[in-house]
Amino acid sequence: MAKRVSARKVKIHRQYTYESAAEALEVSIQTVRGWRSQGLAVLDGQKPHLILGHELKRFIESRTPKTSRKLGPDEFFCMSCRAPRKPYDRMAEYVPFNATRGRLVALCESCETSCSKFVSRKSFEGLARIRTIATRETC
Ligand SMILES: [Zn+2]
Structure with a gap:
């Protein structure tokens, strides 16, 4: 089954x-x-x-199965754990590429390996309401 x-x-x-x-x-x-x-x-x-x-x-x-489901907005796929993980200390950093796209970088809550994923600025702004995210501007 x-x-x-x-x-x-x-x-x-x-x-x-x-x-x-x-x-x-x-x-x-x-x-x-x-x-x-x-x-x-x-x-x-x-x-x-x-x-x-x-x-x-x-x-x-x-x-x-849940292990291969789509990641939630506040989840990252950790290559060490080979599983979706929430960010350590609920912190992630948004690194913008351009006006609409960027990369969210966080540490895995389980093993503290660095994880990242591409996000739109819009989805990042949705996350910002629930978590602390440090923003670094490109220069
Ligand atoms: Zn991990």
Whole structure:
């Protein structure tokens, strides 16, 4: 049941039947049918029912384990821990590249390795309300 399904096997411009999706993803047809009740959108106006590739991919990505989920706005992916981490002491530094984009740099709360990620200035300003962030201007 805990079998990992790789969204990379899905071709987004293809349409799948339950059978072809099951074959492409190496799962049972019952598994694919079961995904429908878990939120997978199926085109059921005709037979056979079809699943659009991009919808299948979205669905699989949405159910991948938490360790590989999208990072939250205040999380960094630590290369040492190989996991999403919050910044040490809730501090991060925003290093602007230009008027709209920059890099957030922080230390991992677990191992204190330096982590960074690209952010838009807008999302950084959203973060600034909840955390202390030192801003350094480029010169
Ligand atoms: Zn770490």
